[in-house]
Amino acid sequence: MAALGWIGLGDMGAPMAGRLLAAGHTLHVWARNPERLTALCAAGATAVESPRAVAARSDAVFLCVTDGKAVEAIVWGPDGIAAGAPPGALVIDHSTIDPPTTRRAAERLAAGGVGWVDAPVSGGSSGAAAGTLACFLGGSDADVARARPWMAAYTGNVTHMGPVGSGQITKSCNQAIVGTTIALWAEVLNYARKCGLDPARLVEALAGGWADSTIRQAHGRALAEGRFTRAPGNLLLKDLEIVGDLARESGSPMPVTSIVTTLYRLLVAQGHEPGGATALVQLYAADPPKKR
Numbered sequence: 001m002a003a004l005g006w007i008g009l010g011d012m013g014a015p016m017a018g019r020l021l022a023a024g025h026t027l028h029v030w031a032r033n034p035e036r037l038t039a040l041c042a043a044g045a046t047a048v049e050s051p052r053a054v055a056a057r058s059d060a061v062f063l064c065v066t067d068g069k070a071v072e073a074i075v076w077g078p079d080g081i082a083a084g085a086p087p088g089a090l091v092i093d094h095s096t097i098d099p100p101t102t103r104r105a106a107e108r109l110a111a112g113g114v115g116w117v118d119a120p121v122s123g124g125s126s127g128a129a130a131g132t133l134a135c136f137l138g139g140s141d142a143d144v145a146r147a148r149p150w151m152a153a154y155t156g157n158v159t160h161m162g163p164v165g166s167g168q169i170t171k172s173c174n175q176a177i178v179g180t181t182i183a184l185w186a187e188v189l190n191y192a193r194k195c196g197l198d199p200a201r202l203v204e205a206l207a208g209g210w211a212d213s214t215i216r217q218a219h220g221r222a223l224a225e226g227r228f229t230r231a232p233g234n235l236l237l238k239d240l241e242i243v244g245d246l247a248r249e250s251g252s253p254m255p256v257t258s259i260v261t262t263l264y265r266l267l268v269a270q271g272h273e274p275g276g277a278t279a280l281v282q283l284y285a286a287d288p289p290k291k292r
Contacts, residue, residue, distance in 0.1 A: 001024045002026070002059045005054035007051055009031045010065075014036065015128040015154070016133075016154045017064075018040060021044055030049070052080060055082075060092055066095070066238075068101035072105070087113030092117045093116070093120075096238075102116075103164055119137050121136075122135075122136075126218075136161050138167035144160045179261070179264065182280060185219070200224040200225060203224050226281060237267070240257065267282070
């Protein structure tokens with residue numbers, strides 16, 4: 001078993017790290033909020049004082065944080081991973097960030113003999129707890145081969161997509177599909193309600209048909225009943241903004257995703273984002289004034 005490090009113990013990171021620990025690995029952990037360390041340390045993880053200390057004690061360090069700025073601070077800060085990682089170490093980044101930030105980090109660490117695999121995941125906190133996450137890898141063949149056995153503790157489908165940055169590009173495709181699908185469900189459920197249907201029954205009726213999807217299965221009833229997910233909607237907006245940036249850089253027209261991104265901007269601007277991405281139904285909550 002390996003000596004591993006984990007940084008980022010939110011709704012996704014905590015169950016993923018827990019499954020590594022349950023698989024028998026030695027785990028060193030650090031978090032800005034010490035309260036997030038309590039459960040893992042009770043299960044056998046060791047808390048250390050900084051990302052640098054995590055890296056110094058680990059064959060590989062796993063990250064699962066909110067955005068590119070957080071990744072850069074943890075890697076390059078005064079007590080960051082780069083200051084403690086020995087040659088031959090590996091960083092496996094499960095965060096969802098933009099490919100340019102990923103590539104810059106990988107290039108800088110490579111100068112010191114440290115490898116990098118971008119490995120964003122999809123499947124939500126339930127998939128993390130069940131060990132069934134889909135994971136998209138970008139990195140060298142050798143680094144990916146090292147990472148795969150460890151990630152088996154919490155993934156069900158792992159695909160090596162290409163060199164560093166390829167995992168993040170794949171995740172952007174995933175998020176474009178997820179974001180637009182949630183937005184369409186919010187729109188259709190409002191349409192159904194206005195036309196006299198029970199939205200909850202519509203969710204049940206479409207099971208097994210061509211309109212079925214994991215989004216319907218995971219979020220359909222919550223959307224229909226006005227119950228929302230825990231993940232802030234601004235995180236999905238962040239992901240969709242990455243899609244927009246890559247689309248412009250690559251010259252890829254994405255009109256549907258562009259319109260949906262505007263809806264998520266409106267969601268955040270109106271203060272609904274604590275309800276999660278499924279709170280898009282709130283944009284349709286108020287009935288327009290009736291014509292006289």
